[in-house]
Amino acid sequence: MPSKNTTHRESSRRRLLKCAAWGVASLTAGAWSIAPAKRAFAQERVKTLRIGYQKYGTLVLLKARGTLEKRLADQGIGVSWLEFPAGPQLLEGLNAGAVDFGTVGETPPIFAQAAGVDFVYVGNEPSAPKSEATVVPQHSPLTSVSQLRGKKVALNRGSNVHYLLVRALKQAGLDYTDIHPVYLAPADARAAFTQGSIDAWVIWDPYFAAIERQTGARVLADGTGLVDNLQFYLASRRFAAASPQLVHAVIDSLAEVDAWAKTHPAEIARELAPITGLDAATIEIAARRASYGVVPVSKQVLAGQQTIADTFTELKLIPKQLAVKDAQWLA
Secondary structure, three states: OOOOHHHHHHHHHHHHHHHHHHHOOOOOOOOOOOOOOOOOOOOOOOOOEEEEEEEHHHHHHHHOOOOHHHHHHHOOOOEEEEOOOOHHHHHHHHOOOOOOOOEEEEOOHHHHOOOOOOOOEEOOOOOHHHHHEEEEOOOOOOOOOOHHOOOOOOOOOOHHHHHHHHHHHHHHHHHHHHHHEOOOHHHEEEEEEEEHOOOOOEEEOOHHHHHHHHHHHHEEOOOOOOOOOOOOEEEEHHHHHOOHHHHHHHHHHHHHHHHOOOOOOOHHHHHHHHHHHHHHHHHHHHHHHHOOOOOOOOHHHHHHHHHHHHHHHHHOOOOOOHHHHHHHHHO
């Protein structure tokens, strides 16, 4: 039977994780925030590398090809793959200790850092602004972002498209408070979009490509001239510090896949269609809008992340000023 101390520790841990997950999801002024501390971690023997991925991207290609498993087999290390619907949910998994390494867009790391999730940036793909957009139904009377005043706009809160929406509204002369944001995960947002219960949807590929092809959805504005839309690779701080060689192994494997993917969009589509459940033509659209070529996270990129953090602080969507550089990987 567990001791009182053990029970108390487990209860405290559950409360802490619940608070962290809530902080990532809502991040109101009451959400807690802990600045990542610089700690020294001992090298650990890892038996299974746990990777969080989303429906589409280079990590999905890496999973499909099995090259990382082959790279790590001689070390006796397995790979476990966990799918998440979006970046915020993936980072909740990382915070809960279920994920060692994963990929997200620009905004999820900002909300996660504000909520105290202890991660580091370990790499990023190049800019892909055409891979996300604000869309409306085919027969909607709306033709520009400036017409979204008073309209219901769906998005996944804290995802990459959250910043796209803020920037698009600003360019159109609107404030965030001029619209009615409806916070929905991609599957729920698609249902709301097709049922006509929202006016617009801000979404990323491959969901973006799918709604275009399958319903004739029209683009009000993509990310061109508004956002970089970088894809980041993140690792838990503890994992990256204790097993830097595994982080490098994943990045090296991603670089190999990226080198091939740059010139093979049709082949990407054929490989990923059965995995994603989307048709090859939809995947090829997404593949041609994506960017490939993983690189270390530069000071310039971190400065861009700081701008995003400052924007959400000003909007009071995160509770306090962040120092993005605290999440830089220094290995």
